[in-house]
Amino acid sequence: GSNDGTLKWMEDEDYFEFSDDILIATTEKLQFRDTGIYINSSADGQLDLVADTEIQIAATTIDINGAADISGNLAVGGNLTVAGNATVTGTTTFNGGTLTLGDAASDNVVFGADVNSSIIPNGVGGSFDLGSSDQEWRDLFINGTAHIDTLDVDENATVAGTLGVTG
DSSP states (O other): OTTTTOEEEETTTTEEEEOSOOOOOSSOOEEESEEEEEEEEEETTEEEEEOSSOOOOOOSOOOOOSOOOOOSOOOOSSOOOOSSOOOOOSOOOOOSSOOOOOSSTTOOOOOOSOOOSOOOOSSSTTOOOSSOSSSOOSOOOOSSOOOOSOOOOSSOOOOOSOOOOOO
């Protein structure tokens, strides 16, 4: 058209308007403020956004349609929602708050490692069960003293060793 490649100063808006695409056909840079802040393409297929300190993206939604490779630390100031699977390699620490695993009886928590701490119920003694009448644990192995308020044996009881009964 007749306006192809026209650079026009917009006096009232206080900016330049260019009426066509711009192609930087080499690794040259579009620089801002100084030579340390720029946009360029250092290799075919790659766009580099470079800044001395920070690149800030201010928008209601940021949509990344590809894999994200974060080689530094990631800080999330709001909520984190993962719609797919999450795999964490290394040590994971959850500090503060409540950790909820699953939201239905059909969900599972699977341990592929030993539990390396005490498991202490939260609340007044006797508030939580381990298993249920429909979902029982199979065997119980205890090396130490079992403190049981009431022992109700549904089937056979076998005692190996000496049984001391007080009462």
